[in-house]
Amino acid sequence: MLRPGDLVALAxxxxxxxxxxxxxxxxxxxxxxxxxxxxxxxxxxxDYAPPSFPVAHVDxxxxxxxxxxxxxxxxxxLREGVVLVEWPEKLPPDLTEDRLDVTLEIAxxxxxxxxxxxxxxxxxxxxxxxxxxxxxRAGWAGAMRxxxxxxxxYRMYERLRRNSDVAILMNAPERPKGPPDFDxxxxxxxxxxxxxxxxxxxxxxxxxxxDVRAPxxxxxxxxxxxxxxxxxxxxxxxxADGAPIIERYEAAIDLLVFMHGxxxxxxxxxxxxETHRLPPYDRDALLVEISLFPDWFGGQGDEPAFPADTRDxxxxxxxxxxxxxxATWTTWVMRDFHSxxxxxxxxxxxxxxxxxxxxxxxxxxxxxxxxxxxxxxxxVEIGAxxxxxxxxxxxxxxxxxxxxFDKEAFEVAYAILGxxxxxxxxxxxxxxxxxxxxxxxxxxxxxxxxLIRRTLEHPVLSDLRLWYEPYL
Numbered sequence: 001m002l003r004p005g006d007l008v009a010l011a012x013x014x015x016x017x018x019x020x021x022x023x024x025x026x027x028x029x030x031x032x033x034x035x036x037x038x039x040x041x042x043x044x045x046x047d048y049a050p051p052s053f054p055v056a057h058v059d060x061x062x063x064x065x066x067x068x069x070x071x072x073x074x075x076x077x078l079r080e081g082v083v084l085v086e087w088p089e090k091l092p093p094d095l096t097e098d099r100l101d102v103t104l105e106i107a108x109x110x111x112x113x114x115x116x117x118x119x120x121x122x123x124x125x126x127x128x129x130x131x132x133x134x135x136x137r138a139g140w141a142g143a144m145r146x147x148x149x150x151x152x153x154y155r156m157y158e159r160l161r162r163n164s165d166v167a168i169l170m171n172a173p174e175r176p177k178g179p180p181d182f183d184x185x186x187x188x189x190x191x192x193x194x195x196x197x198x199x200x201x202x203x204x205x206x207x208x209x210x211d212v213r214a215p216x217x218x219x220x221x222x223x224x225x226x227x228x229x230x231x232x233x234x235x236x237x238x239x240a241d242g243a244p245i246i247e248r249y250e251a252a253i254d255l256l257v258f259m260h261g262x263x264x265x266x267x268x269x270x271x272x273x274e275t276h277r278l279p280p281y282d283r284d285a286l287l288v289e290i291s292l293f294p295d296w297f298g299g300q301g302d303e304p305a306f307p308a309d310t311r312d313x314x315x316x317x318x319x320x321x322x323x324x325x326x327a328t329w330t331t332w333v334m335r336d337f338h339s340x341x342x343x344x345x346x347x348x349x350x351x352x353x354x355x356x357x358x359x360x361x362x363x364x365x366x367x368x369x370x371x372x373x374x375x376x377x378x379x380v381e382i383g384a385x386x387x388x389x390x391x392x393x394x395x396x397x398x399x400x401x402x403x404x405f406d407k408e409a410f411e412v413a414y415a416i417l418g419x420x421x422x423x424x425x426x427x428x429x430x431x432x433x434x435x436x437x438x439x440x441x442x443x444x445x446x447x448x449x450x451l452i453r454r455t456l457e458h459p460v461l462s463d464l465r466l467w468y469e470p471y472l
Contacts, residue, residue, distance in 0.1 A: 002053075004054075004080060004082065004438070005079070005082075005098055006083070007074075007095060007098065007099045008099075008102060009088035009100065009102065010088065010104065011089070011101060011103045011104070013106075016105055018086045018087075019059075019086065021104065022057055022084045023037040025084065026048055026055060028145075028146060029051075029146075029147060030048075031146045031159070039059065040058060040059040040086070041059045044059060044068075045058045045072050047077075051149040052147045053081045053082060054080050054081030054082070055082045055083075056074070056077040056081065056084070059085075060091070074095060080438075080439060080440065097119040097120075098117075099118070099119075101114075101117065102114070102115055131169070131226060134219075134224060135160065135169065137219070140167065142162065144161040145159070145169070154172065154175050157169065157171070159231060160228065166231045167218060168215065168232075170197065170200075170228075171225070171226060172197050172225045174225055175196070177189065191288050192279040192281075192285050193361055194360040194361050196225060197220070197227060197360070198276055199276050199360040200360035201217060201271070202268035202275070203268050203278075203332075205268065206264075206265070207359070210259075210262060211351070212259060213232070214359065215229040215232055215357060232345065235343060236339055237252060238339050242379075242381075244339075246386060246389075246390075248354075249382075249386075250393055251353050251354050252374055253371070254351060254393075256337070256374070260367040261401050266278060266364065278332065278363055279363055280330075280364050281335075281364060281366070287322070289423075290315060290424060290427075291311070291427075292423075292424055292427025293423045293424070293427040295427065296430040296434065296435075297427050297471065303471055304470050318420075318464070320463075325366055325412070325416055326366065326406075327366075329366055329406075329413075330365060330367075332364060333362060333366070333367070335362055335363060336358050336359075336373065337356070337374050338373045338380075339377050341357050341359075342354060342356055343356070366413050368410055368413040368414040368417050371394050371414060372414055375387045375390040376418050376421070376422065376451055376455070378447070395407055398410075412460050416461070418455050422452050426449070426452070429442070
């Protein structure tokens, strides 16, 4: 249940098991039963970096003054991760709303834990019981549950492990849509974003039927927003330092060539005879995503704020440019076809080596979008030569399969949609950093700005260069 911003207050007498509890929690987050977790009694604070989020383990037993407490930096730690505090009696009562109190006491040969929390905790505690009941019904009772680092969305993931069997749990209750701020429609409505698990189930099934390696669904509770699916592993298409493994990017390009050579239906079937209709990646959806840039980016450091009175003119310039994209040339667009959502299947061959996830927001749009998503990966340093190589590989593959493939029209669409995506992502990452307390996304700003500068070199984007120059 833990998420960044949580404070877990571990109370109890000496020997009650506070450090043992913290050690077990950290070992679960790292999925390492032998992880060395020392007591922070003397250093007061020890920091850990599991894959999911940072954790600060704090012991206030030796705290001598309120001044020492400020030096520990709990507020900063809570902005990015979770804080586990032993001897929380010395904490200020208003440090955080999302505080969970775990009071431990000796009970015979074991321990009793009393759990209490306000704010969001009652709903989260209730949800965890629903999740556990679903896991039991799905045949995974007693499985070890390990948090898996997820995407930037509301969805949460866990790896279920029981003996040699593994699976992935997706916990994604239906998400309420935002306010109707876009001509009476919500952002989700205009951008065609999924708010439940139905699109994921439908699209995943259709992909597998077409020999695309998407995870098999093993159990699903559609109303509850829960599913257990095949675990495609943790190997990606970047190395341990986050650098691209070009051979794997090439295989992902080959998968796009394969996918874009097929005729995809407008609907995908769901269980019990229902269907999910894929919306079009239309002008309104593209523009509302672009609007994230003037609405969020700028006004930080040396960057000027985007003038509110020029927002409409900026979007109008974009609307005129989008007319250059051939709206009749369509395929299924996965929308986030980039390194976090591509899992390498080392034991497979051909396109089966590329497993894909996070496709619930797929739309019907231009094939250049996913090519740009991959070759201009927003989270990976891909040089101009590597990007050109990947794009050329796609063009060669499509031209070999289809003599009518229009290379020049594709190049134009690639430039426009690549800039659209980079603009959107820069706005999204800024919003996540500023509005949702996830400053780690700011580390991508330099790369995205450099990518935008490179993309703007294409002649078709000349009318937009002046709009971007002040911010790059």
